[in-house]
Amino acid sequence: MELREVASAPSLGPLFARAALSQKGRGGQLPSHGLRLARLEVDRWRLLDYQHLCRFTGGDVLPHTYPHVLGFPLQVALMADRGFPLALPGLVHLENHITVHRRLTTADRLDIVVHAADLRPHPKGTLVDLLTEVEVAGERVWEGRSTYLRRGRSAADEQGAAPAGGAGAPDMPGGPPAGLLRVPEDLGRRYAAVSGDVNPIHLHALTARTMGFPRAIAHGMWSAARTLAALGPRADGPSSSSVWFRKPVLLPSTVELLVHDSPHRAVAGLVSGRDERREHLVLELHT
Amino acid sequence: MATTAPRRAAVIGGNRIPFARANGAYAKASNQDMLTAALEGLVARHGLAGEHVGEVAAGAVLKHSRDFNLTRESVLGSSLAATTPAYDVQQACGTGLEAAVLVANKIALGQVESGIAGGTDTASDAPIAVHEGLRQALLSLNRAKTPAQRLKAVSRLRPGQLVPEVPRNVEPRTGLSMGEHMAQTAAQWGVTREAQDELAVESHRNLAAAYDRGFFDDLVTPYLGLTRDQNLRPDSSVDKLSKLKPVFGRGDDATMTAANSTPLTDGASVVLLGSDEWAAERGLPVLAHVVDAQTAAVDYVTGHEGLLMAPAYALPHLLERQGMKLQDFDLVEIHEAFAATVLCTLAAWESESFCRDRLGLDAPVGALDRSRLSVNGSSLAAGHPFAATGGRIVASLAKALHEKGSGARGLISICAAGGQGVMAILEAA
Known part of the structure; x- marks a missing residue:
């Protein structure tokens, strides 16, 4: 695969604008090249802001989800490009899978490669995977797979394709809530400040409405990170996680954290609504 | 009734993060972050991951009200077993040593077999309180039951009350630093x-x-880019220090400068204590006894x-x-x-x-x-x-x-x- 070097993490505002202006007339094949950001040095203060916002302990250890945040601008750069077959605005993050091969710290210089794979039909449209691979001095230390859905006419056989709730997702844990997360109205803006993701659906009710949401919605990867943080430091070391996103968390709101824990496997979920229950995500962590 | 004759608590080891000058390398780190980092280094060095420790006693002098359970929260964020009890201690600059004495005494009496004592403080991430007038007005508003009472409470608000209260290093009773x-x-x-x-x-x-x-090497764990104390000046000399202007005291007789007074600093430290038996069971050498x-x-x-x-x-x-x-x-x-x-x-x-x-x-x-x-x-x-x-x-x-x-x-x-x-x-x- 051809890798194109990126000198520094691109700024997401202009990329989102470019993607929005060039969303018409997309199609064809996935790009054959990937993007590479070499020897990235983590900004400690930005990391601390991220750790505090997601409720990880502030320090030198990179949270399970942090390399995703570092690689996300490359994902957007790849997808914003006119040659990418799916239009970026309205793309829905359906699943995210992460494998941490070893504990990472701010001392590590990260080589991050992002490429797209497996464009495939889905009952509600088309799916694509964005793969993020992180190496330190040639050693594979972290990998992530983000699955996005472009809603639209589907080429998939409605009967045979994967269910919308996510194939392989564990059952939502039952029982009383392990915790209540109060998600404030300004979360989207605060997460944008630490992650660089200025997607308008997270920023404000007004900008979210233009994209068809009643209010701004929490960033899925914040919700996933917050859920992992609630499970303690075990996900810092070698571990793997999968998260299946369902209904978005509207801002502000109070959501219940549900946990089913066993020695090497934890399942956690976020739900809300007293009368009509809304499932936001279900997450599985193996350690 | 079973009684245990007092025994001497063992000091098995310790760990701290390098200390940073206020508004330096740890400007954005919280007390909980730093105490957890100090604990995690101790846990790693003594193989305590997943272990139940008798108790953890630590504290902070400058503390946010949200940190009412600072030590227990730090334990829960660490790799120690979640069954490890913890409590906060506060005796101003004596906090860390007092915590060690408390833990050592419980070990001496056989009430616990192991314990961790420590402390953390940040002068950078300091708690800032609202102006006392604003606080009183808000409390009155909270107590108010009728619209008239609410109006009265709100009428006590003044623009000057927006100035926050920052903690100061002064004795409350004398007003002197x-x-x-x-x-x-x-x-x-x-x-x-x-x-x-x-x-x-x-x-x-x-x-x-x-x-x-x-x-x-076995007492300090690097943190946020520091491997040594940020305030350390190995090339300090009496000649250099003699040029500084006094900061405390009055008149020509003032002798205290920024160099012969400690600066405001951020950091955390912990000490591992235990009975000799507990240490021996884990193959941990004992350094000293209290x-x-x-x-x-x-x-x-x-x-x-x-x-x-x-x-x-x-x-x-x-x-x-x-x-x-x-x-x-x-x-x-x-x-x-x-x-x-x-x-x-x-x-x-x-x-x-x-x-x-x-x-x-x-x-x-x-x-x-x-x-x-x-x-x-x-x-x-x-x-x-x-x-x-x-x-x-x-x-x-x-x-x-x-x-x-x-x-x-x-x-x-x-x-x-x-x-x-x-x-x-x-x-x-």
Whole structure:
């Protein structure tokens, strides 16, 4: 695969604008090249802001989800490009899978490669995977797979394709809530400040409405990170996680954290609504 | 009823993060972040991941109200078993040492087999409170039941109340800063500028040498880019320090500068304590044992005694109980709140009238061989994140005594706000 070097993490505002202006007339094949950001040095203060916002302990250890945040601008750069077959605005993050091969710290210089794979039909449209691979001095230390859905006419056989709730997702844990997360109205803006993701659906009710949401919605990867943080430091070391996103968390709101824990496997979920229950995500962590 | 004869608690090890100058490398780190980092380093070094520890006692002097359960929250964020109980301790700058004494006493009584004591403080991520007028108005509003009461509460709001209350390093009862108090005591004892600067230079030189010989390799875990204390200046010299302007005291006689006073600092430290059996079961070597401890307090409010002189009063009790003389200690650690604190304390012990009139002793405590004093540097060089200083000193003194050999004894003296002092004796295992 051809890798194109990126000198520094691109700024997401202009990329989102470019993607929005060039969303018409997309199609064809996935790009054959990937993007590479070499020897990235983590900004400690930005990391601390991220750790505090997601409720990880502030320090030198990179949270399970942090390399995703570092690689996300490359994902957007790849997808914003006119040659990418799916239009970026309205793309829905359906699943995210992460494998941490070893504990990472701010001392590590990260080589991050992002490429797209497996464009495939889905009952509600088309799916694509964005793969993020992180190496330190040639050693594979972290990998992530983000699955996005472009809603639209589907080429998939409605009967045979994967269910919308996510194939392989564990059952939502039952029982009383392990915790209540109060998600404030300004979360989207605060997460944008630490992650660089200025997607308008997270920023404000007004900008979210233009994209068809009643209010701004929490960033899925914040919700996933917050859920992992609630499970303690075990996900810092070698571990793997999968998260299946369902209904978005509207801002502000109070959501219940549900946990089913066993020695090497934890399942956690976020739900809300007293009368009509809304499932936001279900997450599985193996350690 | 089963009873356990007191035994001596063992100091097994310690860990701290390098101390940072306020608004320096740890400007964005919280007390909980730093205490957790110190704990995690200790856990990693002693193989305690997933282990249940008898209890963790630690604290912070400058504390946010949301940190009401700071130590327990830090334990839950660490790799220690979630079944490890914890509680917060607060005795100003004596916090860390007092926490170690509390844990050691529980071990001595057989109430726990192991424990961790420590402290953390940040002068950067300080709690800022709302103006007292605004606070009172908001509380009235909260109590109000009728629209008229609410209106009355709201009518008490004033624009000037938007100015927040920032914590200040002053004694609530005197309104004087700790430095001003110390300057008065220093003038009273005639402590010279040169003597203070020499002590400060010695502290930097000793701390730098200890780092250079690897003394802190198993006592310090790097954090947020620091591997050594940010305040450390190995090339400090009396000549350089003599050029600084005094910051505390008045007139031409002022002697206290930014260099011979400790700066505001951020950091955290913890110490691992346990019974000998607990340590042996885990194959952990014992560095030292906690022999005794004593606290004291003085009446500084009326000016009867200097704010930071309480440790001078604690010592005779320890010496009498242990049948020791000051000169019997192989190593002595006197926390350098200010260089003048150390010098005034030493001068007081040498003074026949002070020892007779204030301490009620027949003969003066006498002079201390300065080559035994803070041999690996102290707060002037390392900095002084209030509650973290006790843990720093206990761990490094235990290790230094262990290097000297079994039976070596060391004394720790820490002065604290409110006219208090905490002392402890360690003995090499």
